[in-house]
Amino acid sequence: MARKRYSDEMVRQVLRDVENGAAIGDVAKRYGIAEATYYRWRIRYGPAAAMRGKSLKELEEENRRLRHLFTEAALETAKLRRQIEQMSVDKD
DSSP: OOOOOOOHHHHHHHHHHHHTTOOHHHHHHHHTOOHHHHHHHHHHHSHHHHHHTSOHHHHHHHHHHHHHHHHHHHHHHHHHHHHHHHHHHHHO
16 A cells, blocks of 8 residues: 655644644544654654754854843843833832
């Protein structure tokens, strides 16, 4: 018996449905696939698969960049909170 091919869009939709909270068994029934097929797709096409293509150096650089962005956002938030506090003190 020949293996059935599923479109990339269908695979992504199945993974999205489960990621959004649907039960694996329900999703498998809805799309007519075996639960084992879902797990195989999750390994092959899930978030971990996306990370496989990146080198350690790329991941470290992305991590550094994101930490920098987070620090900037935290500093901006603290600055805005101080300004709000100052405004409320000035009103009194």
